Amino acid sequence: MDRQIVFKCPQTGMNVQHRLTAAANDAADTHVSVVCPACTRLHLISRATGRLLGEK
Structure with a gap:
């Protein structure tokens, strides 16, 4: 199932x-x-949490 996430660049x-x-x-x-x-840069996002790699 697809899901929408919002993250801070x-x-x-x-x-x-x-x-x-x-x-x-x-x-x-x-x-x-x-x-x-x-x-326009590449970010890594966790599939489980929707958070950026390294974000606390």
């Missing part, structure tokens, strides 16, 4: 909405790469 500070697609073999600790529309 670490470069611009803007809130960015993104759709995470579900994969059949989702592991709780996997991250997916997302091209940020706010800064």
Whole structure:
């Protein structure tokens, strides 16, 4: 099942909405790469939590 997440871009500070697609073999600790529309850089987002890699 797809789900929408909102994360804060670490470069611009803007809130960015993104759709995470579900994969059949989702592991709780996997991250997916997302091209940020706010800064056009690549961010890694946790599939389980929707948080950026390194975010507390």
